[in-house]
Structure formats: structure tokens, C-alpha cells
Amino acid sequence: AQKVTQAQTEISVVEKEDVTLDCVYETRDTTYYLFWYKQPPSGELVFLIRRNSFDEQNEISGRYSWNFQKSTSSFNFTITASQVVDSAVYFCALRWGAGGTSYGKLTFGQGTILTVHP
Amino acid sequence: DAGVIQSPRHEVTEMGQEVTLRCKPISGHDYLFWYRQTMMRGLELLIYFNNNVPIDDSGMPEDRFSAKMPNASFSTLKIQPSEPRDSAVYFCASSTGSYNEQFFGPGTRLTVL
Numbered sequence: 001a002q003k004v005t006q007a008q009t010e011i012s013v014v015e016k017e018d019v020t021l022d023c024v025y026e027t028r029d030t031t032y033y034l035f036w037y038k039q040p041p042s043g044e045l046v047f048l049i050r051r052n053s054f055d056e057q058n059e060i061s062g063r064y065s066w067n068f069q070k071s072t073s074s075f076n077f078t079i080t081a082s083q084v085v086d087s088a089v090y091f092c093a094l095r096w097g098a099g100g101t102s103y104g105k106l107t108f109g110q111g112t113i114l115t116v117h118p
Numbered sequence: 119d120a121g122v123i124q125s126p127r128h129e130v131t132e133m134g135q136e137v138t139l140r141c142k143p144i145s146g147h148d149y150l151f152w153y154r155q156t157m158m159r160g161l162e163l164l165i166y167f168n169n170n171v172p173i174d175d176s177g178m179p180e181d182r183f184s185a186k187m188p189n190a191s192f193s194t195l196k197i198q199p200s201e202p203r204d205s206a207v208y209f210c211a212s213s214t215g216s217y218n219e220q221f222f223g224p225g226t227r228l229t230v231l
Contacts, residue, residue: 033217045209045222052217091161095217105174106151106220108161 002027004094006109013082014117021077021112023092029053033095034068034075035106040088051075082116089113120144122223124210130229136198139226142191143212151220152185152195153209161209167193168216200230 003026013019025034036048049059051068059066063080079086092109123142131137143150151166165175170187178185182201187193197204207227211220 035219037222043207043227044224045211047219047221050219105163105166110160 002029002094002096002107004092004107004109006090006092006112008112009110010113010115012115012117015084016081017116018078018080019082019114019116021079021090021092021114023075023077023109025073025075025092025094027094027096029096031096035093035095036066036075036077037091037093037108038088039091039111045091048077079114082114084116084118087114087116122210122212122221124208124223124226126226127224128227128229130231131200132231133201134199135230136196137200137204137228137230139195139208139210139228141193141195141210141223143193143210144221145191147212147214147221148190149213149216149220150187150193151211151213152193153211153222155207155209155225156205164195197228200228202230204228205230 005024008022011019032053034051038046038048049066056068056070065078067076075092089111091111093106095106122144125140129137148169152164153161154164155161162177164177165185166173167187170190183197185195205228207225209222209225211222213220
């Protein structure tokens, strides 16, 4: 079964703190893709990053960084020097399936609500 | 470039009424997805299309739900008859290829009284 677990339901930090959002996934496939999306209070879902299962390089984009570890089936997201505008719900998602009708599907985690206080 | 467009943004209707949600994907995208988001169930994939053909509708909750994609630039999700438990935010998303990121529309907030 394909599953994404975001164990942290809510996180609250003060501005300028670093914060890591955890994501653990389950899949039997050897080829899969992982994603992070941000849902700010306005409600839209904003794509942040995509990572395929063959690329375990960590990625940094400004204050955002992602740590992908296949050994622990984790794809964690760190925000450095958090800002109030980072307050949002963050979703981790898994796309699996090399064929069949599953190949386009995304399975989302339940999301982590991040609140950054000034 | 315009993103995914959804209409209406908000819909309030009474139980038993027919509801039609509309979506225009990003031009050139060959995959279109319909999702539903609720507090209890999170984000659920309802159905998705590839080149206007429905590929997997296993997420459609009941026969009351139907979706069509008559051409590459338009899709509808219809609920008939609507029930209060259908109240949710419905998102449409599109992508190029099955491996790439999906771009989401702003969503339609549906309230069924």
C-alpha cells in the first residue's frame, strides 16, 4: 500500500527559528516521486518541490531545504529563519506506479499546520 | 501564463440540487485531476483524465458524482443530487505527463445546506 505520514499535526515557532517538517512514506515501487506543497491561508495549493526516487541529493532553495533519505523512507523539509509568511499547511505527497491506472495518482499526507509567530 | 482556472469559487446550494463545478487546465497540460479536501479526510483524488480520457475514477464517492472532459481545455465535475456531506473544497489540477508536478486551481468551496 502507498502511504504518506506527516506525524506532526501542528507546529508553532517564533519568527527566525528553524523548523523541520517530517514526512515518511511507504511504497513497494522502486520508481516513485515525492512532492511538497504549501497551502497558505488563502487556500490555494502551491507546488514547492519534486524529487524522484533515484536522486537522493539534498536540495536547497533560499530558506527552504529538503532532505531525502531512502534508507529511512523520509523526505523532510526544513525552513531556515522562518517568517510569518511561512505560516501555512504543508503537504507531502507520493506519486507511485510505473504503469497501470495508478501512474498518475498522488497520495497526500494529512498535512502539517505551521504557525510562525512574530 | 494563466494557471488552472476554476469556477465558481464559492457555491452554496440546497440539498437535492444539482451542482456543476468547472475547470480549465493550463494550456498544453495533458493530465487533469479532481480532488476534494475536507477536514476529516484531507485531500482525496476523485478522478483523473489523460488526454481527455478518464483513467481512474475509483475515488469518486458515489454514483451521484460524475466528471467529464469534452476537450483539452475544459472539465466538469457534477454532483446530482447534492447532499450536505458533499460540502468541501474541490480542487482541479493539471500537469504535463504523469511524473511531473501538478498545478492546482484556487478551488471551489461548496456548501450544501
